[in-house]
Amino acid sequence: MKISRQTVVVIAFLLAYFSTLTKLCSAGDPDNIYDTCPTDKTHQKIFINGFPCKDPTNVLASDFKSSILNEAGDTDNFYRSSTTIATASEFPGLNTLGLSAARTDIEVDGMVMPHAHPRASEMMFVRSGDVVAGFVDSNNKVFQKARILGL
Incomplete structure (x- = not known):
């Protein structure tokens, strides 16, 4: 079977057209602005989730660790429990991750009050x-x- 030169040109044109159209109509998410966004309390450049982001060239391993949850909380209260919450203010690496961290200490017969975590x-x-x-x-x-x- 012999294909004419005109048919080859039309097929090539259609392939190029649909290839370009597919790239233009891509439904994927764009790349993230940053992979990480540790909170920076000293500069007010980029705000994501209400906290400024540290310059990516200045991000350190220490931004992703915290000792805020090391110590037991004071459970000498009516509920005989204590909750310590680490937010992006105290734990910079949590910023924009959609994650929070907490420590709850409960004594024998203690309780944590019923609470809600909407969409979490x-x-x-x-x-x-x-x-x-x-x-x-x-x-x-x-x-x-x-x-x-x-x-």
Whole structure:
């Protein structure tokens, strides 16, 4: 079967046209502005999530670690518990990650008040003891784990 030169030109043109059209109509997300955005309290250049970003050339490994959760909280209160929250203000590397970190210390027979995390999740690690934990979904269905055993 012999293909004419005119047919080859038309096919090449159509391939080039559709290739260009596919690139123009790409539905993917653009590249991130930055891979990371540690909070910078000294400069007010770029704001993402309400916090200025540190210049990417000045980002250090220390921006991604914090000792704020090392110390046990004061549990001498009515609930016999204490929660320490690390936000991007105290832990710069958390900025723009959609993540927060917290430490909750609970004494025997202590409790944490029921609370909400709209559009977020909570992960729990129990170092020692037993904890009763659960959640209620948006249809008011209760999910509860009777006992989470610590180490």
